[in-house]
Amino acid sequence: MAVLVLNTDNTALHTVSLQHAIGMLLRKVAVIESAHPDLVFGSYPQPEVLRLVRYVKTTFLYGRAPGWTKRGVLKRDSHTCGYCGDRATTVDHILPQSKGGRNTWTNTVAACHTCNARKANRTPSEAGMPLKTKAYAPSRLQLMAA
Ligand SMILES: [Zn+2]
Structure with a gap:
């Protein structure tokens, strides 16, 4: 299941796997923006959308692999x-x-x-x-x- 990741200004960046999304939550690089109301993943509600905690400049991050x-x-x-x-x-x-x-x-x-x-x-x-x-x-x- 894909989870959408938003920048701090709510622009969509990309999607990640649920496992990857949980990893981001554990490392506190992202917070849950919206979650499935009745699904849980461990102690977390199962996220649908995450928002990054810190703004990322997309020019650097996407300009070149x-x-x-x-x-x-x-x-x-x-x-x-x-x-x-x-x-x-x-x-x-x-x-x-x-x-x-x-x-x-x-x-x-x-x-x-x-x-x-x-x-x-x-x-x-x-x-x-x-x-x-x-x-x-x-x-x-x-x-x-x-
Ligand atoms: Zn193999």
Whole structure:
């Protein structure tokens, strides 16, 4: 379930997963703007819309994707394996490095050890392991909030 995140001036920024939204609440970077009246998530009402506590300048945060890092890929994908959905601790190159695949946001996804080892030096179609998520360049805000 997607949760909408608003800037302090109530402009919509993006949507995040419920799990991600709860993380933002726990770190007090956002507050609940509106919630489902009769759903709870742990001790929280289940949020529909969050509002950031501090204003973020969108020019910086959206102007250019941040530099690629393994840690950033794991954050972007919420430590979830792009192949099976388990907890991911490794980063898989969609086009393997041995075939010219680079360290870019669009060529890398979070993967669990099992899937990474099983896929090995193959593309998802060669390995018969379709990606469940889409690799994309995250905004700076997304990585900061993750
Ligand atoms: Zn996996």
